[in-house]
Amino acid sequence: MSHILGSRQAQKQKTRQAFLDAALELLEEQSLSSLGLREVTRAVGVAPTAFYRHFHSTADLGVALVEEALGSLHAMIGTTVSAAGDSEQRITRAVDLIARHVEAYPAHVRFIARERHGGVQPVREAIGAQLARFAEEVKAELAKQPESEGWGDDDLLMLAGLYVDQMLVTGSLFLETLEGDEEERERVARVATRRMRLISIGRRHWLG
């Protein structure tokens, strides 16, 4: 099997991507559980039945969207947590990176925030699995740092989860400021930075 696609499969993937894009846009003002199959095909400009050539259901489409929205983030996570500099510099850099990501992919961030606790079980599970992977990756990076000496495995995972959740909370806060002015975004960044700082201080004094 080759990674070179014939014009046949290439066209199929193109249509599939059109479905994902259209769905993501429609989902900015509704939830996945109310997204209709016909609604999506109408937005793409194909017949309703074409949908079944790509997905079993809208829930299936949702799971594919989870991969698209979170699958590409893993590399970023690692490099951010393991970045050079002291604690304060890493925090500033992380908050800035979240802000940029929200500006670059607002629909992705909105989708994850909305469907993490949404009404479609397979999608919730897919998001949960990805977030668990994130936590494991963050934990692995934290373990490499000298500040983690003497830490137990479960405490490291606890801290990693705290960071991951904080990342999501910060992301959705930035999301709410997207239609506002720059000053608002600055305020969110400052609060998020202080939250991370407090967590880092807690980490530093965790033992003993």
Add this chain to the structure above:
Amino acid sequence: MSHILGSRQAQKQKTRQAFLDAALELLEEQSLSSLGLREVTRAVGVAPTAFYRHFHSTADLGVALVEEALGSLHAMIGTTVSAAGDSEQRITRAVDLIARHVEAYPAHVRFIARERHGGVQPVREAIGAQLARFAEEVKAELAKQPESEGWGDDDLLMLAGLYVDQMLVTGSLFLETLEGDEEERERVARVATRRMRLISIGRRHWLG
């Protein structure tokens, strides 16, 4: 105007409550944005048109549900944060209280977690407003404590927000264990406790 209701208004409130109860149950496996008006009236056992006597739309019903789910929690918040005992005792008590609340009102907790970032703007705003109130109340209680000496107003609010978000995260984690066994719930409680502990340590060393 009297607070004693005639049988007329009493029956109306009864029906209204039936709408809220039915909707809350239907919302356990879907989102508000996919909740149909007819679906609700069918569950209650009344004609579709009866709905309009109580709500303009399902979004309106959602806002009413926010009041029901969060309105009664304010008293609890205050007494919990300002409870006697040292930091560790207060954390244990808070986590236990969250666990009990989730067991007592799982549908309420699920609704808030789901619709906080859900697809219905008025509901998102209603939840956001209530959570802001919570944060203000927690801040007021924190300000009374001796540990908060020297703290700025915005730092107190930052910490309060951190606690409120942590409360929600913990709640939704407990929610996922409701169909599981006791051991699972115990594990969630332990992780949540350690998270709160780390935040408390960060708080203690925040200044200087």
Add this chain to the structure above:
DNA sequence: AATCCCAGAGAACAGTTGTTAACTGCATGG
């Protein structure tokens, strides 16, 4: 060059949706 495959089109289905209008019957206030 002849064949097969399959993404997408088209039409039709039974069932559902929100909203309207005009109604009925009963508790309420004068």
Add this chain to the structure above:
DNA sequence: CCATGCAGTTAACAACTGTTCTCTGGGATT
């Protein structure tokens, strides 16, 4: 005791939904 108000009913509407079956056209395979 009678007139009014109003919660809930009934019937009907156009529009929409997911899913099935049949068909078509052109890239892929031999």
